[in-house]
Amino acid sequence: MSSLKSxxxxxxxxxxxxxxxxxxxxxxIEFISCAYSDRPETFMDRRRRLYGKVFKSHIFGTPTIxxxxxxxxxxxxxxxxxxxxTFYPKSLTxxxxxxxxxxxxxxxxxxxxxxxxxxxxSPRLKDQITKDMQNYVQQSMDKWRDDQLIYIQDETKHITxxxxxxxxxxxxxxEEMELLKKHFQEFILGLMSLPAKKRMVKIIHKIIQSKRxxxxxxxxxxPKDVADVLLNDxxxxxxxxxxxxxxxxxxxxxxxxxxxxxxxxxxYLSDCPAALHQLTEENMKLKRLxxxxxxxxxxxxxxxxxxxxxxxxxxxxxxxxxxxxxxxxMKDIEIKGTKT
Numbered sequence: 001m002s003s004l005k006s007x008x009x010x011x012x013x014x015x016x017x018x019x020x021x022x023x024x025x026x027x028x029i030e031f032i033s034c035a036y037s038d039r040p041e042t043f044m045d046r047r048r049r050l051y052g053k054v055f056k057s058h059i060f061g062t063p064t065i066x067x068x069x070x071x072x073x074x075x076x077x078x079x080x081x082x083x084x085x086t087f088y089p090k091s092l093t094x095x096x097x098x099x100x101x102x103x104x105x106x107x108x109x110x111x112x113x114x115x116x117x118x119x120x121x122s123p124r125l126k127d128q129i130t131k132d133m134q135n136y137v138q139q140s141m142d143k144w145r146d147d148q149l150i151y152i153q154d155e156t157k158h159i160t161x162x163x164x165x166x167x168x169x170x171x172x173x174x175e176e177m178e179l180l181k182k183h184f185q186e187f188i189l190g191l192m193s194l195p196a197k198k199r200m201v202k203i204i205h206k207i208i209q210s211k212r213x214x215x216x217x218x219x220x221x222x223p224k225d226v227a228d229v230l231l232n233d234x235x236x237x238x239x240x241x242x243x244x245x246x247x248x249x250x251x252x253x254x255x256x257x258x259x260x261x262x263x264x265x266x267x268y269l270s271d272c273p274a275a276l277h278q279l280t281e282e283n284m285k286l287k288r289l290x291x292x293x294x295x296x297x298x299x300x301x302x303x304x305x306x307x308x309x310x311x312x313x314x315x316x317x318x319x320x321x322x323x324x325x326x327x328x329x330m331k332d333i334e335i336k337g338t339k340t
Contacts, residue, residue, distance in 0.1 A: 018056035026058025
């Protein structure tokens with residue numbers, strides 16, 4: 001879904017079919033209730049049947065055009081900020097902070113995205129994540145017992161949070177990690193609680209200041225984490241608040257999308273014994289080869305498993321958990337005969 005904030009919402013004769021719902025509330029309540037149900041797609045499906053793949057609505061206090069059409073959505077997402085800019089409800093923008101990568105647009109967004117994206121693709125980080133993932137998974141499995149239920153989503157939340165936080169601020173498991181995790185859980189469970197976020201920001205500011213005092217902000221220093229990457233840049237726009245806001249943003253997938261997708265992968269595999277068997281055989285073969293050579297697992301080992309990669313790709317396709325992204329139309333645009 002792409003949510004397009006139209007500047008010509010009053011000109012309804014030129015807009016797609018649909019309804020604006022209740023006065024003031026619009027269709028926000030139904031949209032949110034569907035988003036948090038076991039079938040978030042029902043909101044879209046019902047209106048798509050009535051009005052087509054592109055329809056108008058009223059969500060989060062704003063007249064909105066919703067696209068479930070692949071071509072329209074692709075056009076919107078690939079357009080520059082002069083045509084469509086990132087948009088989120090006011091309550092969310094105030095919470096995430098004006099420096100959040102989810103909020104900012106233009107050159108600053110491209111710069112932060114480019115710096116962090118390059119770092120996440122670096123061989124050094126891939127090696128670290130591979131090693132950390134293996135260690136943390138092993139530590140979790142060592143605590144499992146044959147007579148206990150294992151809640152996969154909870155286990156993966158614990159593992160991915162540790163892996164992500166180390167990649168973001170080089171924080172290892174311990175008292176400070178547990179405190180950060182506690183505040184992060186309060187932040188998520190409290191529906192993005194502002195006091196909990198302030199407590200997280202305080203912890204991250206302390207780590208950033210420690211890095212500055214140790215000279216980590218020197219451009220000649222090889223970055224070990226995302227905080228180093230942003231500190232190494234000479235831009236005066238990269239304030240401590242900007243760094244903290246974006247580090248917290250990048251923690252969210254460890255709580256939400258990644259654990260859910262891993263849980264779905266296990267569910268899909270349990271429903272297909274043949275696929276589970278093939279996946280197991282492929283991975284056990286790699287494990288035996290590594291044991292014989294005495295070499296540790298590395299990132300490229302996982303990329304060398306064709307069936308495992310297919311399972312990952314199919315899980316991403318079937319388990320599309322992103323219910324939508326929002327964009328604000330900066331001017332009237334006609335796409336496939338539809339005005340937005």
